[in-house]
Amino acid sequence: MxxxxxxxxxxxxxxxxxxxxxxxxxxxxxxxxxxxxxxxxxxxxxxxxxxxxxxxxxxxxxxxxxxxxxxxxxxxxxxxxxxxxxxxxxxxxxxxxxxxxxLDAVAGGVNDALARQLGLVKIEQLHPDGVDASGRPYGIGRVGLTEGVPLYAPAFAAKVKELLGANGVRYVDAGRPVRRVAVGGGACADMLTDALKLGCDTFVTSDVKYNGFLDARDWGINLIDAGHYPTENVVCPVLEKWLRAGFPGVEIVHTAKHSEVFQYL
Incomplete structure (x- = not known):
């Protein structure tokens, strides 16, 4: 039991x-x-x-x-x-x-799931915070590379919207091709400077305030706000996978009642 x-x-x-x-x-x-x-x-x-x-x-x-x-x-x-x-x-x-x-910080958690959902490769930590008791590194945010011909911010923002099933996105176009992308599931706009330090041309996160968009424009980095729910709901399939592997005799189901709370006009 x-x-x-x-x-x-x-x-x-x-x-x-x-x-x-x-x-x-x-x-x-x-x-x-x-x-x-x-x-x-x-x-x-x-x-x-x-x-x-x-x-x-x-x-x-x-x-x-x-x-x-x-x-x-x-x-x-x-x-x-x-x-x-x-x-x-x-x-x-x-x-x-x-x-x-x-779950935001650990390997395989929210931010790894977000980076993989966006098709990034060669994923590394955006802000390393340390190692756990088992010696595994952890930290908030991830950085990865896009594959194929680089897109510019408008096209990449549209791709992010599609891949995350978002109702809409907000973005700043810095005029740079999207190659090295930082991601922060949920409200990680305060990590914009971390993304800049690691040479990222694009940052995908959510809950960005007005001044965050101004900073991105002034600092020359593409910034995409894809919403809190879409950037974090990617971890629910991870939890399902973990629990099915750990408890094969338990029924694991995803909610049918909860979804994004707001719409865009």
Whole structure:
């Protein structure tokens, strides 16, 4: 019998929770540690809809990227979305394990998945942070090379949109062909200078503020904001693959209820 704790220990081996950043709240966040698990639901976020989906489909555990509890909860009631989500999980006997910045940083995690999805090769770390207890290097962001005839920013931005299934992208065209690309899944715009130091002509990330686009234009680097959800949802198939390999007797499914939250006109 597989338990919640078995899955937590396994995920801790793949993406050690000790590597999470100081502001983060990754880990085993909801449920009974020794509860049996026959079905796991994978989702980038644990929303009210995803929590209800888990209950309705008989999943005993949700594994997500973003923590269902991020800021300290002063109450857990049906008066706000977080409270309703937590009540749905608790009342439905659904546990939650959330692998966040630890999954961003480890080899094979969010940023490697993003780089591979964009077709980059010769992938290396953008910002090395150290090695884990097993001697494996970790750090946020990746750098890789494009293959074939280099594209310019408008065409490459369109390709990024297609490959990530994004509803839209924002970009700055620095007039440079796209050859050496840095990627940062989620909100990594503050790593633009890291990309410049490593000789990148292009940076793909999300949640870029106005001044970030101005900086990219002034510094002469193509900058593509492909959205938070598209640049991180690429890790959900990775989690599915890991869990299927580690627990062949457990049913692993991807959410059918959660997708990009906004549209572009």
């Amino acid at each position: 597989t338990t919640v704790n078995d899955i937590f220990v396994y995920l801790d081996e793949q993406a050690p929770f000790s590597l999470q950043m100081s502001f983060d709240n990754a880990g085993f966040l909801v449920g009974h540690r020794n509860a049996p698990v026959k079905k796991v639901l994978i989702s980038l976020d644990i929303t009210e809809e995803v929590a209800r989906e888990a209950v309705e489909t008989g999943a005993e555990l949700i594994v997500s990227h973003h923590p269902v509890i991020f800021h300290p909860a002063r109450s857990v009631t049906d008066a706000d979305p977080v409270g309703r989500t937590l009540l749905t999980l608790a009342e439905g006997h659904v546990a939650a394990i959330c692998a966040h910045t630890n």
